[in-house]
Each structure stands twice: as structure tokens, then as C-alpha cells.
Amino acid sequence: ALVSGKQILEEAKKKGYGVGAYNVNNMEQIQAIMAAAKETQSPVIIQASRGALKYSNFTYLGYLMKAAIIENPDIPIVMHLDHGNSLESAIKAIDLGFSSVMIDGSLLEDGKTASTYDYNIKVTRSVVEYAHARGVSVEAEIGTLGGIEDGVGSGKIHLTDPKEAERFVNETDVDSLAIAIGTSHGAYKFKGAANLAFDVLKEIRALIDIPIVLHGASSVPKELTGEVNKYGGKMPGATGVPMSNLQEAIKLGVSKINVDTDGRLALTAAIRKVFTESPEKFDPRDYLGPARTALTNLIITKMKDFGTAGHA
Numbered sequence: 001a002l003v004s005g006k007q008i009l010e011e012a013k014k015k016g017y018g019v020g021a022y023n024v025n026n027m028e029q030i031q032a033i034m035a036a037a038k039e040t041q042s043p044v045i046i047q048a049s050r051g052a053l054k055y056s057n058f059t060y061l062g063y064l065m066k067a068a069i070i071e072n073p074d075i076p077i078v079m080h081l082d083h084g085n086s087l088e089s090a091i092k093a094i095d096l097g098f099s100s101v102m103i104d105g106s107l108l109e110d111g112k113t114a115s116t117y118d119y120n121i122k123v124t125r126s127v128v129e130y131a132h133a134r135g136v137s138v139e140a141e142i143g144t145l146g147g148i149e150d151g152v153g154s155g156k157i158h159l160t161d162p163k164e165a166e167r168f169v170n171e172t173d174v175d176s177l178a179i180a181i182g183t184s185h186g187a188y189k190f191k192g193a194a195n196l197a198f199d200v201l202k203e204i205r206a207l208i209d210i211p212i213v214l215h216g217a218s219s220v221p222k223e224l225t226g227e228v229n230k231y232g233g234k235m236p237g238a239t240g241v242p243m244s245n246l247q248e249a250i251k252l253g254v255s256k257i258n259v260d261t262d263g264r265l266a267l268t269a270a271i272r273k274v275f276t277e278s279p280e281k282f283d284p285r286d287y288l289g290p291a292r293t294a295l296t297n298l299i300i301t302k303m304k305d306f307g308t309a310g311h312a
């Protein structure tokens, strides 16, 4: 059944487990998430970026998510907008039936340039007002991640300032808050070993009372990049956040864990394998089917490792 983001995340926060939020662009990804949720009896957050919604012409992805809800009446499901960049983007998602929206006011509408605190407050408040009136939850973000969120020209990561986070939550009434503690989007997160600012996370947890969100939380496992490279891919030096670090973050108070890259890797590795081993195949089901199975297995493992399993 469709539930709000707040419902799933407050429950997770209270009981101390993490809920993965998995990005989707197509039917196979949605089916893989639901198969994993069913297998492990986990609540799920299915999230679509602005790019994903545009790619699918909005309606297609919206209705595929609704199909997941119809097919899985016993699993709590959140339809979530990932990285909304304006009130307008939030309204579009809410019109489509989403039960949760992110407004990433840490960046300007271009999705690249770091914004001011006052801009973030203003755009976040406008989304909260609109969304809450319709029973929709809101995730905001403060601080900047690396990767796609590098400020133009600066290239710097600004870890979240705990005092600023506290003030921000009080001034906006958001339901969850994404913070920057050293993660970044994509498959190249760290030059050397992974390094998260757990001390900053602890401080934030002590100061705010709403669920905390971690973006850029893919693990980029060597097994997957190894497969991609083995079957003709080229991803040298890819690194992510080890599962042990994510489990530590959950213990310290993170409730929502955003995963896109690992899913992409699982699909790509499986498709490359089929193309390499069976070059005579050309029926999309012959490679999208195995890709869907590989993604299901990846997410089953994550649901167990995050502690989501059994909480549907």
C-alpha cells in the first residue's frame, strides 16, 4: 500500500534500522525492488529523479509505481521524488501521486551551484507548505555532497554544519533531512579509503529529532565493477561506501539510505555478461530478465544488511 515517507522513516528511526531508497527509470528496476521487498518482507522507498521522470515522460514511471502498489497491497511503499529542485518540480510529482518529495535547496535550480542558506530555507518552506497540505512528506538537504553536487567553480564538499541543521529543521518543519558527511553521488566516491565524518553525524543526531538521510550511499562493490570490467566495461578506480560504514551510520541515526549506482552496476554487469557470452541473442527479455534477477538479489542483500527485512 502507498504510505508517506514520514510513516516509514519515523518507524525506522524508532526501531533503529535503515530503509533503502532505490532509484528507478524503468519497469525491470521497479519489479526487482518489489520482488526483493516481498522476499524479505521489507518496506520500500521507490524514488525517481527529475531526469528519470523526464526520461519516462512522467506518466509511464508514475503508473509503473502504481502497478507495484496494486501488486503488493501488503508492502508499505513510498513513491518519492529524488532531488526536486523547485516548488514546480514537487507539484508535478505530487500531481502524479507521489507520497514524498525531496526539495534539494542546497543547490540552485541548475542542480549544480551551491545556494545560500536563505535560498534553501525559502524554497524548502514553499514545498513544505504545499506538500503538507496534501499529506505528502518532505525531505530537504543541507550541506553539499561531492560528485554532481560540487559547487560550480569551487569543487568543494561542505559537510553539514550541525547547528545550521538544527536551525534549518526548526525553521522549515521538514520531515527528514539529508546531510553531507563525506559521501558523493556516482561510482567514484573516494580517492583512497572511504572516509565518513561520523562525528558530524553524531552531533547532528543529538540536535535534531527527524529522520536523517544519507545520499551517495552506494557501496560500489568490487564484485560488480569486476564483472562490468570483465565483460568489456571500463570503470577503473571505482569506489563506494563499504556496507560496514553504512551500518555504522544507521547505528548513529541514519534512517534513509539512497542507492542508485549499485543498481545500475548490477544491471550493466548482467547485461554485459549476456552480450559477451551469448552474442546471438537479441530478444530484450534475454538480457533484461537476467538484469532484473541480478538487481533483485542485490537489493535482497541490502534489505538484510540495512536491517529493513522483516519490517513490512
Ligand code: G3H
Binding pocket: 023, 049, 050, 051, 052, 082, 083, 185, 260, 261
Ligand atoms: O542523485 C542522483 C541520482 O543518482 C539520480 O541520477 O539524475 O541521473 O537520474 P539521475
Ligand code: 13P
Binding pocket: 023, 082, 083, 184, 185, 186, 187, 214, 215, 216, 217, 218, 219, 258, 259, 260, 261, 262
Ligand atoms: P549513489 O550514486 O551512491 O547510488 O547515490 C544515489 C543518490 O544519492 C540518489 O539521490
Ligand code: NA
Binding pocket: 106, 107, 141, 142, 143, 144, 145, 149, 180
Ligand atoms: Na547538497
Ligand code: ZN
Binding pocket: 083, 185, 215, 216, 258
Ligand atoms: Zn542524491
